[in-house]
Amino acid sequence: MDYGLLGPVTATSDDGTPVALGAPRHREVLARLLVARGRVVPVDRLVADLWEDPPPAGAVGAVRTFVAALRRVLEPDRPARTPSRLLVTEGPGYLLRADRTAVDARRFEDTAEQAAAAAPSAAIPLWDTALGLWRGPALADFPTARWAGAERARLEALRLNAVESRADALIATGSAREAAVALEAHTAAHPWREDGWILLATALDRSGRRGDALAALRTARRILAEELGTDPGPALARAEALILRGPADPATPGGSADGVWARTAAAWDRSVPARAKARLHATASLLRDLAVTGAEGLDEAREHRADLVAEAEATGDPDLAARIIGSYDVPAVWTRADDPQTSAALVRAAARAAATTPRDTGPALRARLLSVIAVESRGDAAADLPPAPASAPPSVEPWRARAAHAADEAVATARRLGDPSLLAFALNGAFMQSFGTCGGATRRDPIGRELVGLGTAHGLPGHELLGRLIRIQALSGQGRFTEADTQAEAADLLADRHERPLARIFTAWYRALRTSETDSWPAAHPLYVTALARTGSSGMPGLADGTEALLRLVPVMREPGTLPVPGLLDGTDPGPYRPWLEPLLLAGRGEPGQARRALDTVPRPPHDLLQEPLWCLLARTASAVGHRPLLRRAIDELTRATAESAGGGSGLFSYGPVMDHLTAAAAALDEA
Structure with a gap:
């Protein structure tokens, strides 16, 4: 059911058919409950809002009659004498359960928020979409109702701001x-x-x-x-x-x-002369600031950063090149590289520069270069060779050992020098290198906490925001949602105050995850739809590519022993996650032999925020087709995350408690 407040009050079924709401009082009750935004409206409040003082003698009974009539038209297929799922009685009054995306006024607000955070060229179509939702004055049926006055004025003020903001974007473009x-x-x-x-x-x-x-x-x-x-x-x-x-x-x-x-x-x-080194330094500073302005700025910064490093190295001045490479301390929270090839090239450039930077005369610069190595070696971005098969015995690859050592040395140097901004950058590298094994949520929370402390004490809002996002992930992985809520609220305030729009994408995912964990998957689904839409235009392909495919498997993976039905992922691109999804899909199509052969060569999951759910996918497939070597390896890996949820530490979604997957895998191993 969709509801309209931006004009005459309406309700529309999911096939687009207008719902006949009946008499004006029926529409007024519906509108009053929608304005309450999911809060209970007591019956006596409804009576006071619907009638001038004094109300008629039968006002309470009339309200109940109006509610009963609304229930009939809003849920025409509801069996008799079964409770309503939409317009429910709760405590002293009534509550209308309407998803945020089902109310045009809420969609207007959300789209306007996205437009305000976007670059002018991207904002214009968003403003057009937001303003196109208006069909007339808000709550047009009730121009004199006292209860509607404040909400009407608020929405109209937002509309006028949207008109002016759209015009501002047109001028700017x-x-x-x-x-x-x-x-x-x-x-x-x-x-x-x-x-x-x-x-x-x-x-x-x-x-x-x-x-x-x-x-x-x-x-x-x-x-x-x-x-x-x-x-x-x-x-x-x-x-x-x-x-x-x-x-x-x-x-x-x-x-x-x-x-x-x-x-x-x-x-x-x-x-400034055309070939002056000052231009390279200024460009580096500009790119660093550009990267946090939003999707377009991040795309541009990523595109031009490698070119800037190449220009700096071409000068033949190793100190200049080192300073340009080490200057890009943009906070990074997602652990899959947006452009793995560029990240690997930057790691190599930073390693070359670090090799020429003396430990004694340039410790701060060396620490910055080591931090670049640690941050850019996220996931498998800097891997020298393809990852070994997932069923092979675990080993520490040389590139990972180098990256972890770089992070450790950078943190130690920054602590010795007492440089808060350098320490914040180094801790970002330590975070990226904390994924050597599954189950690191408890280890990452202190990193986030220290970043928050550094940010608040030394005026580093970007790294304070990074720390809060890390804490959201770590706390979610442990199921500590009340604490994570506090971090999400603080992150949103920081993002708005310091114009860091991309941070709100991560908090949107978190709120969808929290709803799925504490309420239900159907309740979380519309929140996930919104989060996916915002992620697709975020300029972060490392986060966006393939995530929808993993998300669609949530209901499957939360049911023990279940395999995906054929066609579940049709129309969805698994992107970089195809190697780990394909064996499961083959098993779901009734092709166990092909699934086993795929498991023989499937690479181990990347060392990133999604390694636990990917190991769970492999364990589920191996259980289904009796692949003992991979089952044993998956059990070994997941045992380190026994107390966590499978994917909750990403802040995106969860396949349920890791312990449930371990129990099922152990049973399958005994039977195989």
């Missing part, structure tokens, strides 16, 4: 004429909004209509003075001054900060 058309209608309808007038003047000026831009600002001054009796704010005066002065570059986006940026960039180009 060179579509000033389109923005001006929308803003002329906007300011006519809402003449008291100073930001609207400033945006209109900016759009007109960028469209070559300077006279109209100045006239718009004069109109704004007059309206504010005559109709509201207030003087315009300083922003209006600044906008007028910028228009009168004229932009240094007409294509440069407007606003005071953008103007400073444009003038400073122009001064830099004029003042």
Whole structure:
């Protein structure tokens, strides 16, 4: 069932058929419960909201009649005398169970939040989607209802902000004429909004209509003075001054900060020689900041970082190259590399630079280079050779030993030097190298806790945010969700305050995981749909690729001994997880011989946040087809994670307690 508040109140069945809600009072009860956002509304509150004082004598009975009628139309197929699953009686009142994605007002808010965090070019279609949900004034059926006033005003304020933000994005991407058309209608309808007038003047000026831009600002001054009796704010005066002065570059986006940026960039180009080393240092700093601005910035930073390192090495100055390589201390929380080949190249470049950096005269720089090696050697990104088969005896590969040693030395050096930012970077490397075996959630939580302490004590918001995300993962793996909730709330506040939009993708996954663990998979499913959609456009292919395929297997893996039905993953790309999924799918299709042969050569799972669920997949397949060597190896690996959930430590999803998978594997080994 979908519900509409952004216009007349509506309900629509999942096949798109409008639901006949009946009399106005029925719609009003539905709207009042939707506005409550999943909270119980007591019967006496409903009575007070629906009728002016005093209510009629039979008001309580009438409310119950309205609720009964709504239940019939919202769940027409519900058997008689069975409790409602949607509009439920709870305590002293009623509660409407509506997924967030089922209410147009909530979808509007979520899409607007994504748009606000996106780069201008990506934000425009999101703003269009958000604003397209509006069918008229919010709660249009009840323009004078007291209970609706605050929610109507709140939603309308968000809509007006969305209109202006969309126009701002259009201006920033060179579509000033389109923005001006929308803003002329906007300011006519809402003449008291100073930001609207400033945006209109900016759009007109960028469209070559300077006279109209100045006239718009004069109109704004007059309206504010005559109709509201207030003087315009300083922003209006600044906008007028910028228009009168004229932009240094007409294509440069407007606003005071953008103007400073444009003038400073122009001064830099004029003042710094083209081949100066200062340009390489400045570019390194810019790329580091660009990487945390959102999906587009992360893509750009990743694309240009390797080129910058190559340019630095080409200068023949080993100290310069080392400083450029070691400067990229962008916090990294996901353990599968977005671009393994580039990561491996960066590891090699950092190793070359570290080899020429003296331990005694350049310890801080050497520690930075070692931290790069440790961070970029995540998963199997820096593997010298393909991983051994999963059924082979465990061994420590040389590249992993080098990366772990690099992390240990970097942390020790940073502690000795007492450099908090260096220690934070080194701890990020230690986190990436803490996946040598399964079951490391309890070891990783102290790393996260120390990063949070460093961040709060020394003003390192990026690494404080990293620490909180690490703690969310570690606490989730141990089932300590109340503590993880606290970390998620703090992470969201940090992400908003310091404009780190990608962090909210991880907290969205966590909340879906928590719901699946503490409520049910059906309740979590819509949250996962939202998380997957946001991840797909996050600029983090290491996180996005193949994750949906693993997620679809959650209901299967949480049922002991179950195999996936044929076609379960149709239309889903397993991406990098195909080697571990294919044997299970073969077993599910009734092809045990092919599944066994696939298990003979399947590589061991990567040393990353998803190694426990991947070992569980292998154990399930090996149990089904009687592959004893792989069963023994899977049991050995998973035994280290006995107290954790299979995948919970990723903060994404869980295949249930590891102990359940171990018990099933041990039983299968006895029978094989």
